[in-house]
Each structure stands twice: as structure tokens, then as C-alpha cells.
Amino acid sequence: MAxxxxxxxxxxxxxxxxxxxxxxxCVDFDLEAELPNITTAKELKIKKSDFPIDFxxxxxxxxxxxxxxxxxxxxxxxIWDNFVQRFPEKISDHNxxxxxxxxxxxxxxxxxxIKNLGVDYYRFSISWTRIFPKGSLGGGVNQEGxxxxxxxxxxxxxxxxxxxxxxxxxxxxxxxxxxxxxxxxRSFVHDFKDYSELCFRTFGDRVKNWVTINExxxxxxxxxxxxxxxxxxxxxxxSTCPEGNSATEPYIVAHNLLLAHATVVNLYREKFKGKQxxxxxxxxxxxxxxxxxxxxxxxxxxxxxLDFSLGWFVEPLVHGDYPAIMKDLVKxxxxxxTKEEKKFVxxxxxxxxxxxxxxxxxxxxxxxxxxxxxxxxxxxxxxxYEKDGVPIxxxxxxxxxxxxxxxxxxxxxKFMKRxxxxxxxxxxxxxxxxKKVENRKLEDALKDPHRVNNILRHLYYIHKAIxxxxxxxxxxxxxxxxxxEWAEGFTPRFGLYYVDYKDNLKRIPKLxxxxxxxxxxxx
Numbered sequence: 001m002a003x004x005x006x007x008x009x010x011x012x013x014x015x016x017x018x019x020x021x022x023x024x025x026c027v028d029f030d031l032e033a034e035l036p037n038i039t040t041a042k043e044l045k046i047k048k049s050d051f052p053i054d055f056x057x058x059x060x061x062x063x064x065x066x067x068x069x070x071x072x073x074x075x076x077x078x079i080w081d082n083f084v085q086r087f088p089e090k091i092s093d094h095n096x097x098x099x100x101x102x103x104x105x106x107x108x109x110x111x112x113x114i115k116n117l118g119v120d121y122y123r124f125s126i127s128w129t130r131i132f133p134k135g136s137l138g139g140g141v142n143q144e145g146x147x148x149x150x151x152x153x154x155x156x157x158x159x160x161x162x163x164x165x166x167x168x169x170x171x172x173x174x175x176x177x178x179x180x181x182x183x184x185x186r187s188f189v190h191d192f193k194d195y196s197e198l199c200f201r202t203f204g205d206r207v208k209n210w211v212t213i214n215e216x217x218x219x220x221x222x223x224x225x226x227x228x229x230x231x232x233x234x235x236x237x238x239s240t241c242p243e244g245n246s247a248t249e250p251y252i253v254a255h256n257l258l259l260a261h262a263t264v265v266n267l268y269r270e271k272f273k274g275k276q277x278x279x280x281x282x283x284x285x286x287x288x289x290x291x292x293x294x295x296x297x298x299x300x301x302x303x304x305x306l307d308f309s310l311g312w313f314v315e316p317l318v319h320g321d322y323p324a325i326m327k328d329l330v331k332x333x334x335x336x337x338t339k340e341e342k343k344f345v346x347x348x349x350x351x352x353x354x355x356x357x358x359x360x361x362x363x364x365x366x367x368x369x370x371x372x373x374x375x376x377x378x379x380x381x382x383x384x385y386e387k388d389g390v391p392i393x394x395x396x397x398x399x400x401x402x403x404x405x406x407x408x409x410x411x412x413x414k415f416m417k418r419x420x421x422x423x424x425x426x427x428x429x430x431x432x433x434x435k436k437v438e439n440r441k442l443e444d445a446l447k448d449p450h451r452v453n454n455i456l457r458h459l460y461y462i463h464k465a466i467x468x469x470x471x472x473x474x475x476x477x478x479x480x481x482x483x484x485e486w487a488e489g490f491t492p493r494f495g496l497y498y499v500d501y502k503d504n505l506k507r508i509p510k511l512x513x514x515x516x517x518x519x520x521x522x523x
Contacts (some may be wrong), residue, residue: 034466037460043313043406043460044453049523050463056162056474057520058121059308059496060112060429062214063168064097065483067486069129074142076133078171080486081138084232090228095389100484101505107152113507114480115159118520123428124152124160124477125169125214128195130322131388136174137194146202153206157316165203166211166283167196167264169228170219170486177231183219183253189260192375194404195266200272208278211353211428212264216257216313217223217285224249228487239372241492246335246374247301255335258316262341262348263489266338283353288408288415292363294299297369302362306415318420320346329378353428356458358401359408361387398435398492404454410461412472428519430458445498477516481507 007166049058052366073115084096103110129135130145153163156286172182174189178219180187180387196212204210213219218229227234233244261282268280287309307315307323315323320342326334337345363382371377385403386392393405409430416423431453437445459475466472482495490501 004466021508043110043457046078046456046460046463048520050132052466055466056120058119058123058162058474058476059480060123060476060478061103061125061483062129062166062171063127064100064169064171065485066101066103066481068098068100068102070098070100072143073104073130073148074133074144075127076129076135076142077174078127078129079174079230080171082177083232087232090232090487091197091489092135092487093491095484095489097484101481101499103481104148106505107148107208108155110481110507111152111159111161113509113513114156116509117496117517118127118414118512119452119516120162121164121209121476122156122476122480123166123209123211124165125166125327126199127171127172127408128168129171130172131198132173132191132195135179136191138199139175141198146382148484149203152176153203154242157206163203163207164209164211165207166214166492168192168212169214173300176374179492182231182341183256183260184224184249186256188243189254189263191269193259195261197271199270200276204272204276204278208276210268210278210280212261212282212490213257213281214283214416214428215285216254216261216273216282216355220250220254221256223377224253229482235372235374237267237372239375246372250375251334254312258313258345260342262317262345265348274358277349281349281351281353281424282313282317283355283426284310285358286310286354286412286427288363288382288405288412289381290359290392292361292384294384295364297364298362301364304379304385304506305360305381308381310376310416313421314352314416314420317344317345317349317352318423326378329380333373349423351424351426352410352420353431354416355428355431355478356409356412356427357393357430357432358403358430359390359405360385360403360410368459383519396431396433402433404432406454406457409458410465413462413465413472414468417465417468417470422471423471426474427458427462427472428435428476428477429456430475431494433494436491436493442498442500446510448510448512451496451510452515455512455516 025232038082051393070081073379084091088094126149130142132139133142156163172225176182176191223231224233227241232240233249235244235246238246265280271373289302289305291298304325307325311323321337363401365380367380391403396402396404416430430449434448462472479494481497482493482499484490485492498508498510
């Protein structure tokens with residue numbers, strides 16, 4: 001079955017084979033009708049066969065967002081369990097994620113959904129407190145947790161899906177927070193090493209792709225400057241936090257996370273990589289920043305903004321130290337690496353994961369000696385989504401922060417090639433929301449042509465970057481299922497699969513899931 005989009009000059013074939021969900025029926029996918037906001041027809045011509053033979057596709061989730069069973073299977077509490085209970089007002093829909101979408105109990109059927117998509121990779125995270133309920137090796141190992149992840153990994157491999165495993169995706173143990181302040185304390189490095197070593201030893205014979213930490217920027221900046229993410233620390237006037245110091249704690253946490261990452265990478269290389277043959281890296285927020293104007297000051301501000309976000313974490317990994325502009329502006333509030341630590345951190349990755357969702361403008365602002373001191377003020381940059389009342393791109397439905405600008409991903413990738421010695425890169429997250437509509441009919445809820453549009457356009461710009469020599473090896477969509485989206489609760493839906501929160505958490509493929517299946521089979 002084929003549908004010809006004559007006005008756009010492109011032809012997209014959706015085969016009957018794509019309708020592999022008999023109970024849902026087939027959906028006619030007419031690009032001209034379904035994707036009215038296409039900027040250029042060429043962005044929709046991209047095909048799987050356009051990518052190198054070793055380029056891989058996948059989908060992603062995170063344990064805290066989908067597993068549920070928070071108090072079952074021997075799992076201990078994480079900082080996000082504590083955060084949603086302690087600060088319910090900071091979750092937009094006031095929901096808690098104790099049951100989430102029950103993946104812990106339904107992983108067998110969920111793996112079938114992943115298999116039906118036809119992806120190469122399934123990126124998921126291990127819940128630290130399912131392995132170490134009390135946070136550290138001395139507190140005991142939970143065999144139920146190990147058995148669960150062994151079963152999940154085996155099920156994936158049986159179905160031809162490669163596990164792409166994140167060790168730490170925001171949900172560090174609450175007991176370590178209470179014991180010594182979590183990543184505010186250097187002891188965190190030691191406990192993360194012990195936890196990671198057990199995972200390598202237990203699962204590394206089958207897991208060949210490891211991410212140490214997902215988005216350390218979010219942990220440090222949102223959790224310790226603005227206090228809008230766990231553990232909810234900040235200082236006034238940025239949010240209502242009972243404790244914290246926004247001027248120093250984000251930098252201390254980031255420093256310890258970088259040392260924790262490097263420690264685990266070196267551990268893997270010394271004890272496991274030779275025998276297991278895997279690779280290990282880290283995933284970062286990959287937001288690009290355009291200058292607000294062509295003025296030298298705004299161009300410098302955009303560069304500063306990139307140095308204060310991506311460069312904060314990538315510069316030490318590539319060059320062994322923080323960006324010079326950070327050291328100049330933050331001064332003694334920015335921790336220093338010793339000579340030995342610089343050598344230790346430098347080169348501690350096989351790949352860098354980029355989680356790209358949007359681009360913003362960076363505008364220079366003068367230094368104000370009377371302004372409160374905190375991380376987000378240190379770069380002297382006003383970050384904005386619009387210029388002269390015009391947004392940088394269309395606002396994604398159901399999101400207050402996501403503006404669609406896929407060309408920003410190509411610019412970011414070329415920037416990384418130029419500045420960071422052409423590292424191996426995976427797009428470890430990229431996705432789009434849809435708005436929540438009360439009492440929406442299911443048949444309407446499953447229609448998400450904007451998601452297909454978004455994926456195709458980002459793939460087009462990834463392909464352009466590859467043609468220009470950027471070493472991108474894979475694209476992993478966020479996310480497999482609608483889920484708990486941290487401070488936004490269950491309101492936004494990023495999933496390829498619709499989760500019916502009112503009907504036993506039933507998973508139903510959206511239009512995008514059926515399209516993705518067809519795309520990956522080259523139809």
C-alpha cells in the first residue's frame with residue numbers, strides 16, 4: 001500500500017506488514033495530510049538505507065520513570081522517591097511514581113513491543129537501589145534485583161535486541177543522601193564504583209554498551225541550583241528549598257560526578273573491557289545555543305552558554321580541565337582537578353551520548369554585582385526561546401520548554417567535531433511531546449504524525465552531519481512508552497506507545513510506532 005504526496009514530490013510507502021498489531025488495525029499514513037507543517041520536502045526523504053551500515057537505531061527508557069514496584073522486590077528508596085513525597089507541589093500533576101507504568105512486572109510483554117519495532121538497541125537504566133537497597137556494598141546485595149535485570153537482559157538478547165545500559169539515571173540512593181550528602185561528598189565516588197563493578201561483573205558478559213551517568217548537568221543544575229529536581233536543594237530566591245547553596249553546590253556535585261564517571265570508566269577498562277569487549281561512555285544534555293544577534297557580545301554569550309552547559313562536562317573529558325571562561329567567571333567556587341585527576345579524567349570515554357531536544361538563543365547580559373550568586377547567573381547570558389516575539393521554532397504541544405529546531409542538532413554535532421576532537425557520538429535521546437486532552441478519544445490519541453515529522457527531520461540533520469565527517473553511530477528515540485516525566489509528572493507524553501492510565505496501563509502502539517517499524521525495515 002503506497003501513498004503519493006504529489007505536492008511535496010515525495011513518495012512514502014507504508015506496507016501492510018507495518019500493521020502488525022491486528023487488534024489496532026491499519027492506519028493510512030498520508031504525509032501530505034498528516035504532516036502539514038513540513039518546512040522542506042527533502043527533510044522527509046531520509047531513509048534507513050541512507051545511513052552507514054553500522055549506524056544503529058534504538059529506543060530509551062529509565063527505571064524510575066517506568067518500573068514502578070517502588071517498595072517491592074527488595075528495592076530501597078531513591079532520592080526521587082523522597083522528592084515526590086517531600087515536595088509534591090514541585091510535580092506539575094502532583095502524581096507520584098511508586099507504580100509508574102508497572103514495567104517491573106510487565107517487562108516480558110514490553111520486550112515484545114520493543115521487538116515489534118525492530119530496533120537494534122534498547123537503552124534502559126538499572127535502578128541502583130534494586131541492586132544495593134542501602135546504597136553501598138556494605139549494606140548488602142539484593143538478589144531479587146539482580147535476577148530481575150538478568151531476566152530482562154536475557155529476554156532482550158533472545159529477541160535480537162542489544163541492551164544499552166545506563167548505570168545512574170537521576171535515581172541515586174536516598175540513604176547515601178542522608179548518610180553523607182550524596183554526590184556533594186567524595187564518598188559518592190567510592191559507592192558508585194562498587195555498584196558499577198557489581199553490574200559489570202554480573203551483566204557485562206551480555207551488555208556491551210554502558211552509560212555511566214545520564215545528564216549530570218540536570219543533576220547538578222536542576223537539583224542543586226534551582227531545586228526543581230531531586231534532591232531539591234537551592235538557596236533563595238531561586239526556589240523554596242529548606243537547604244542548599246546555589247552558588248557552590250552545583251559545582252561540587254558536577255565535580256564529584258565527573259570523578260565518579262572517570263573512576264568507573266577506568267575500572268571497566270582495567271578489569272572488564274578486555275574480556276567482555278564492550279564500550280563505555282556518558283550521556284549529556286545536548287542543547288545548542290544560537291547567538292541572539294550578530295553582535296560580538298551575543299556571539300560570545302552563546303559560546304559561554306555552551307561552555308557552561310555541555311563544556312562543563314565534556315571539556316574535562318577531552319582536554320582534562322574545565323573551560324577557561326568558567327574558571328575566569330566562577331573563580332574559587334569552581335573546584336579544581338589535581339594534576340593526577342586531570343590525567344585520570346581526560347580521555348575517560350569511548351563515546352559521548354547526546355540528548356538533544358531543542359535549541360535556544362544566548363544573549364549577553366552585563367554583570368550585576370548585586371544579583372544573587374548562583375550557577376545559572378554565572379555565565380552572564382540570557383537564555384531565551386524567542387527573538388522579537390518570534391520563537392526559535394514551533395512550540396511542541398504539551399511542553400513549556402521544547403521548541404522544535406532540528407537543524408540545531410546538526411550545528412551541535414559539527415560544533416562537537418570541531419571543538420572536542422571528533423568523538424564517537426550516539427544520539428542517546430531525542431523526542432517530542434503531545435498535549436494532554438481530557439476525555440480524548442483513543443483513536444485520536446493514537447494519531448501522532450507530528451512525532452513522525454520530528455523523527456524524520458532530526459534524522460535528516462544527523463545524516464547531514466555524518467556526511468560532513470561527524471562520527472555519529474546511532475539514534476535512540478525517547479521514549480518507548482508514555483511515562484513519568486520527572487517534575488512534569490504524567491502530563492506530557494513522549495512515547496511511541498500510548499499508555500492508558502485509566503485502563504490498567506494498557507500499551508497501545510501509536511501511529512509513530514507503526515511508522516517506525518516500517519522505517520526500520522526499509523519500506
